[in-house]
Amino acid sequence: MRSAMRNLSLVTALFAVSACASSFERPSNAVDMDTSGYQAQRQYLSGTTEMELGLDTRVRNGARCGDLDLAMVGQPLDAGLGAAFEEPQLLSPGDLIRIEMPHGEGFEGDYVVSPNGYVKVPHLGELPAAGSTLTHLENVIARLLVEGGYFKAGFAQADISVLQWAPIQVSVSGAVFQSGDVILNQRQADADPSERLAASGDIAIQRSLSSALYSAAGVRPDADVRNVVLVRAGKRRVFDMTGIFDGGPVDDPLLVAGDRVHVPSRGCFQLALARPSRITPPGIRVFMSNLTQPAASNAASAIGEDATRLPYGTRFLQGLVSANCVGGIQATNARRWGVLISRNPVTGESEVIARSIEDLVRRADRDHFNPVLLPNDAIACYDSHVTNVRDVIATVSEAASPVLNAMLIGGLAK
Template sequence: MRCTLLTLSAAALLGGCAAGHQPVNYAGAAWMPEQQYAATPGACSRAPTALPDIPTAHLSAPVGLLLAPGDRVRIEVLGDADRISGTYVIGDDGHLRLPSLGRIGAAGLSQADVEAQLRQMLVAQRLVQPLTNAVRFSVLESTGVSVAVSGAVFNPGTVRTGDRAPEDRVGQSEGAANGDANAARSVTTALRAAGGVRPDANIQQIGLVRQDRMMVIDLRPSHDGTATGDVLLAPGDRLIVPSTGCFDPYLVRPSLVTQPGIRVHMSNLTRPANNNAGAAIGERTGSLPYGTRFLQGLVAMNCVGGSAMNSGRRAVLISRNPMSGQSVVVEREVEELVRHANRDAFDPYLMPGDALACYDSRWMNLSDAIGMVTGAAGALTPAILLQDTVAN
């Protein structure tokens, strides 16, 4: 009886040592060449997308800061101390409310536009002489704006850009200041706030829609470091990032248009650890620089090295194709990534929200199975002896 039980136990446990099936993905789910062993470098998995058919406005010069709701401004009228002169905040409706003058539209206009509008109104009402310096309009502090970002970014939607912490606000403790620069109210900041551009983004043709016109912006020089320059945003702006349909590894690094780092999920229950804490996977372990590859992530989660008996570990990368929404599961032999010279060809980049899992080697599984069979034999022996004694 004991031999029968041990044989059945051994067969069941040793059968579990066999490697599982390779992960199966839908055709076209993989979107970067490194996710496939035999992929063609530079191959595109999707058709490119284009910008909408909106009349374009060419940028002959950098667009300056336009006024937005919440901006703090100062108006100084020649010969006036406190009737109209003073500090104002542009209301949520985009207007300034001035004594004796009523509402004046300001949001979406430049500082010079509002100053000219004020001068014209005051001259028309014979409150000032038609002098060049009769009215002075200045921005004390520009606030943030909400913009919509769509297309080839990781988190499309409405984002806020240019908001300041209380300690960073100007014109509060220092008193009134003339002029303000809010560099964070820009296209590149908005793209980062939307999760950064994806590796399939066409950053040479980013559309900025303002009212009924679209400006086409080329941010490749800013990403490459060959030139500087950005475009400041106005309330109601929309950003559209078209897709090339191709994975561009050159976009997988920290830059003005991408995130500096990503968060990934990790699970390492391999021997000798039996939980993530035992494998030294803490809260910060899953925070990696953007551009990290599969093998580097495995090193971070302590899935590389150790006993030679466990050198045949397998690791799984669980990702998602952002263009199609389909999940992609990739399995690799850890030592294969470590030993092969052409590892870069099948070592995928990690994307935001990816998950990594590490499995014990077949030899370690066999060792555990033998140990469990031996333990089962030790537990069965007293029961069998007792049964034999009772039978006799």
């Protein structure tokens, strides 16, 4: 009788531990994810069924939109800066130019704009070149040749061409994934064939505004691409770049060294911006963990470098598939959970949500709670209740086996 009571107590304790293992504790956040989360798709579900999520997530995301940086965007525009952008590309330090002139053998040659923005021409000295157009510099040289007595008025003529546009440094701030200084138009030493190097002329497309945004890891989904601010020499102008996403015309000026670019934030998630483009990332890196049974490590779950690099715009469910968290034996794997660890780029607050993988797969309204993944998000997979209970029973049984064996041997000895 006493032995039966001990066995009954052991079985009762086993089921009590198993019951604790079958519950999944959902993460909590410092903010209300229903009203303050970065994406409406990160809202709490709280056991809702289909058609109970309320407003469409597109409406809820749009309701949060505002013009947070209007204090900067709304400043008066500088007409002089606008006129400057209608001119040809301006020179920057490091640009390689060629000066040619009829009967000007002592002045012709190839020159590099110095770090302080000057070119040193024989007999004429150092001439300011950075921030100037080729036409302006040609006129300055012609005027100095006449003033110096080297040519008669009307006979001095300088022709300048750019052999190679140099890399330039500009700063990018605001609603981009990596704000700070960026280098544009970088080239490898052997990037250009000899025929190209020998030819006259070059193209500076990699020194454009869109290239600067792309080099800053792209604009975030909360960016106000209608009002991208460019500041040059204390003057400012606003550019509308929505045409990159809808196929319309695009204001994409060429930049010069020292330009500052600021992308305002609207404070809301805009799904239309969460896709590859000229000013958004082509792909993202996502951290994944699938330490589940029967997989004992990420390597066994086939989570390699390729699996963690996803196209920009990938949703949480697709990320879970890439982490091998979806599928398998339905009886043991159907009720698994996926956890998304992210950060609100507007507030800097971390946001952690949990989703039933089965709900993401089965429910027709999944798009309302299936968020878009962002760079450096993390995904973790948790076992189903059945797998948890099975493993707890196996663990308790393994721990209790020595005691049960001792009791059995003791009983036989008696």
